[in-house]
Amino acid sequence: MLRFSGYWLYVTSIIHVLVGVWLYAEPLKNIAQSGFFNAVEPFCDRNTAFWFLMFVPLLFAIGQLCCWAQIQGIALPIFLGWCLLATSIVGIVLMPISGFWLLIPPSVLIIIASHQSKSSTTSISYKA
Secondary structure (H helix, E strand, O other), X not given: OHHHHHHHHHHHHXXXXXXXXXXXXXXXXXXXXXXXXXXXXXXXXXHHHHHHHHHHHHHHHHHHHHHHHHHHOOOOOHHXXXXXXXXXXXXXXXXXXXXXHXXXXXXXXXXXXXXXXXXXXXXXXXXX
C-alpha cells in the first residue's frame, strides 16, 4: 500500500515538473536570463512558476519515504497522511481545476496503512 502511494507520488511529481516547464516556460526563461539570484520576488508570473515547481521535491521526497517505509516494514506516522489530505482539500477548495485531486489517493492509503499497522501490533503498557 505504501509502495503504491510512493509510486503515485513519484509519477505525480514527474507530471508536475513536465506541466510546470510547459506552462511556465517563459517565466522560467526570464528567471534564468536574470541570473537566478533575486529573480523571482517582484514578478508575479515568476513567483507562480517558482512555487509550482518547488512543490515537486516535496512530493518526490514523500514518495521516497513511502517506498522506504514499505521496504523497512514500518508504517508512516498517521499525521503525514492527514497533512497530505488536508493540503489536497484546501487546494481543491481554492483551485478545483488543479492537480490537488491527485494527492487524495496516496494520503488515504497512508492513513489506512497507519491504522492497519496500529491494529496489527500489540500494545505494551509501561509502568513508571
